[in-house]
Amino acid sequence: MIPILHQSGKLLYEQVYEFYREAILHKRLPYNYRLPSHRTLARELGIGINTILRAYEQLIHEGYVRNENRKGLFVARIDSGDWQVRPTRATEQASAPKKKPKAVVEFKLTDQIVDERSFPLKEWRKCTNLALDNMTFQYESAEASDPLKEQLIRYLYDYRGVVTTPDRLLIGSGTNALLFWLAFVLRKTHSRIAFEEPGYHRPRALFSELDYSTKAVAVNADGLDVQQLKRVKADLLYLTPSHQFPTGGAIPVGNRVQILTWARKNKAYIIEDDFDSEFRYKTRLMPSLQGLDTYNTVIYTGTFSNALMPSLRVAYMVLPASFPVDYAGYMYLTNTVPYITRRTLAYFIEKGYWERHLKRMRKVYHEKYEACIAALRKLPAGDITFNDNPSGLNILLGVHTRSSERELLEQATRQGIVIRPASVFYAEASNRPKHPEVLFEFSALPLQAIERVVKKLHTAWFS
Secondary structure (H helix, E strand, O other): OOOOOOOOOOOHHHHHHHHHHHHHHOOOOOOOOEOOOHHHHHHHHOOOHHHHHHHHHHHHHOOOEEEEOOOEEEEOOOOOOOOOOOOOHHHHHHHOOOOOOOOOOOEEOOOOOOOHHHOOHHHHHHHHHHHHHOOOOOOHHHOOOOHHHHHHHHHHHHHHOOOOOHHHEEEEOOHHHHHHHHHHHOOOOOOEEEEEEOOOHHHHHHHHHOOOEEEEEEEEOOEEOHHHHOOOOOOEEEEOOOOOOOOOOOOOHHHHHHHHHHHHHOOOEEEEEOOOOOOEOOOOOOOOHHHHOOOOOEEEEEEOOOOOOHHHOOEEEEOOOOOOOOOHHHHHHHOOOOHHHHHHHHHHHHOOHHHHHHHHHHHHHHHHHHHHHHHHHOOOOOOEEEOOOOEOOEEEEEEOOOOOHHHHHHHHHHOOEEOEEOHHHOOOHHHOOOOOEEEEEOOOOOHHHHHHHHHHHHHHHHO
């Protein structure tokens, strides 16, 4: 059985090998069939002997043929049993059931979380070139200082009231990566952590996977329910005090003081996730919880994902001076951001581009937020409820319909819109509201498309 060589783009020995392999697997060559000698096959195909030898060696190595000394190559026994040879592409296409055509997605409100058209690409390119001109070829630990830490320390103090030092400032690839580091480091000294309900689900899942006991604490109009928290026994508390996710509320200063007091009395630490703190549209943002803390109980985290770009993968964590674990030996685990990225971002902050970008994006997102609220208020009263909390990049919608959450998502998809369900933010199903909720994430939507998207959703859910 002589192979036919005609596949362009593949080496000749690969074509010979694949021809015999497929023939053996599909039983076109029976057990003990003798393959042509390498000289005969080379002469028949008009190619070099070494090419045939290489193909035969691969067949022997993988067990498709056996080499009997001075007799030749013979097809080996392959006891298939219930094993089925993978059908050819033509057979697959003929037997595969016809799939229903997928709805065309026009607006995806779940994965795209920044306005890409507003990114300062020219300025970022300048900073990247500066970083390349001043880059190091060694491990960053060999450098005398970290430019990004120097810039972050100044920025956090000026804009968020956060006080820290280089040794207590950690930089890593995303908030969840730093939280994993934290959960790992504290695993021997802490075991019980409280979370907001509803709240960001990924940290809750992360700590649970590392065998922490988790407790849900309800959220009300003022953020975390302080009275319920006072009845909770935990040694860690994960909190989004400046912009509660996903409801959008902010904890007033009086409640913040009570939360700090609870931490001191319970010898607990508070993980302050300063989520979306850069975007507050009508009132000034309160200083961070860490800035109010006089007991050294707050572990502060922040990220550049929402304000700059998620693909950057840069987040930071500030540890309190009284951190209960000697973490110096674990610091190397957080060195996950490439030096060139750190240096570029340091220049971006130092040159004033970061501050200018934030100022611009506050205006852009404020306009989009107002467009969302205006469009929602035009809908029939009582159909969709929402909190008019002028901050952040998303609005939690309560949809007053008999449809289930799953049905709402399917109905929206048929209108070309993918939207995030809110059920994932609840640890316990019994805490979910009677009517389904979805998260309207507007940051990546074009301003002129917002009203149309809101109308399409209402049509999908109430027509």
